[in-house]
Amino acid sequence: MHSKDTREVDPSMRIAHINVTANLSTGRIAAGLCRYAQNAGHKVLLCYGRGPAPTGIPSLRIGDTLRGPMDLAAQPLKKLLSSTTAAVMGTASKLGVYLHGGLSRLTDRSGFYSSQTTRYFLTQLDKFQPELVHLHNLHGYYLNVPMVIDYLRERDIPVVWTLHDSWPYTGHCAYYHFPIPPCLSAADRPDASVPTACLRWQKGCSSCPLKKTYPTSWLLDQSSRNYMDKWTLFTSLRRLALATPSRWLAGEVKRSFFSQYPVHHLPNGLDLSQFRPCGDERLMQRTAIRYGLDQLGDRRLVLSVAAVWDERKGLSHLTALSQQLGSGYCVAVVGLTEKQQKALPAGMLAIPHTATVEELCALYTIADLYISLSQGETMGMTLLESMACGTQVLCYHTTAMPELVTPECGESVPVGDIAAAADAVRRLCDEPKDPFACMEQAARYSPENCYRGYLELYEQL
Missing domain, CATH: 3.40.50.2000 (Glycogen Phosphorylase B;)
Known part of the structure; x- marks a missing residue:
């Protein structure tokens, strides 16, 4: 047997x-x-x-x-x-x-x-x-x-x-x-x-x-x-x-x-153990000094991040937005090449790729608003990264991005409409969204x- x-x-x-x-x-x-x-x-x-x-x-x-x-x-x-x-x-x-x-x-x-x-x-x-x-x-x-x-x-x-x-x-x-x-x-x-x-x-x-x-x-x-x-x-x-x-x-x-x-x-x-509000004051201070944020004074910080800045990602749109917003705001662009950094107009802040994810989270946390003026995204992970750090967001109303941005954590505006984007930036900076609502939205994508x-x-x- x-x-x-x-x-x-x-x-x-x-x-x-x-x-x-x-x-x-x-x-x-x-x-x-x-x-x-x-x-x-x-x-x-x-x-x-x-x-x-x-x-x-x-x-x-x-x-x-x-x-x-x-x-x-x-x-x-x-x-x-x-x-x-x-x-x-x-x-x-x-x-x-x-x-x-x-x-x-x-x-x-x-x-x-x-x-x-x-x-x-x-x-x-x-x-x-x-x-x-x-x-x-x-x-x-x-x-x-x-x-x-x-x-x-x-x-x-x-x-x-x-x-x-x-x-x-x-x-x-x-x-x-x-x-x-x-x-x-x-x-x-x-x-x-x-x-x-x-x-x-x-x-x-x-x-x-x-x-x-x-x-x-x-x-x-x-x-x-x-x-x-x-x-x-x-x-x-x-x-x-x-x-x-x-x-x-x-x-x-x-x-x-x-x-x-x-x-x-x-x-x-999104790895929420990495992307979260930066609670390390010394890291935030070092990051601010390293990338020139300590020189902003009372200016509102509007942040945008990309791995590669090409025409689709909207660098020219950010430049136009910076001019429209005026001296009370600073548009900081992260991920620029050395050539792009040199070409960025005065009044904008050019930042290379950050050394660590922790530094990136510090930038997200320091910012008053995160903005993506990309003209096409299949999801829009930087929007989620910012929300996970408790920072409200603004994007163009196109492709996949509006799926992520709820009224509780930000706004979207028509593609190319810099005047509407500038109005939204001012509105969100004056009446910011609840950071916890932003974090709650990001948590859905754990x-x-x-x-x-x-x-x-x-x-x-």
Whole structure:
């Protein structure tokens, strides 16, 4: 008589995440999901293209080990670099990113290079034996996207794909809203009948009006070819579930070639143990001195933060707002490059990327108001970060941002309407919202509230 096998079946899954970064922007979200899955007993691997490694998470930096003739050709160049430059570049994988980016600018084929790097990465991923792969941003000049999708399809691996932007379903761009110049009065407002976004992706991209936007193409327009290649490639996945951080983006995805797949609205979670009001007076004082806030006097501080300041993020709009507000207010912009800092007009405060999250929270806490004049966001995490620190917010009434901003914690104004934005700034600074209401709104986006839905989705697949 055979004895009964009483061994327990391991309920954990082996989950691999793939993203361009591991600690910045979408990388924080991927890392947060990994930690949450780890705490639930699952085995995780965070595969990323560049930037610092996450702490406490098994990770694999894509391209760290040189493989293939293109990478080998880069080795002599790396040897020619000064030790300082080599240290900044870290590994020759950065040369691969530059090569991929350069070719993309010439050919408009972002995501179709880095084949040697990707081939080696997939052999490393195979050793992990993932039972589910969670995709994030595949663009960023670090992966050959067709090779990754072919790998997933051939092994019939379940895939969850969080769309942090629109690149997967367009022929070129990651954001398809046309830049709107700042308007200072009602007479300057754009004609409401003029489209503010390109909608060619709904039928099929061609003659791209946004080819100069990221991922930039200097010469060719391959938007039609890219669109068809993506459609064929991505819809070849049998076991695919899509997730978006906002209802707005979910609605957009349902109008794309992804319409046959389920789309789940799963907001990004915010680590409330990191983002909270700064209670350290000495840290706030040091931060104020370091970034020049101690020189403001009685001026109201209006803060805006971005990882990268491009036209979409609204730097020119902030400049126009600063001029409209006058000397009683200071608009401080965080995350500027050295060139952007030098070009910022007098009266505004230029701040580079903060050294730590704690410093960033100190800035949020010190500010009278946080403002985002971005013309397109798939969620708007900086709005949540500010509210978590007890600071009220103001944004444009466009894309996903109004989903976050309730009347209890801020306001939204029409896109480009600087006069309306200036009026709202004055009103909010004179009659500020309750900090606890702001914190309560941010608390709805805790990792526990947001990431639980992902684990349920994993189990369904």
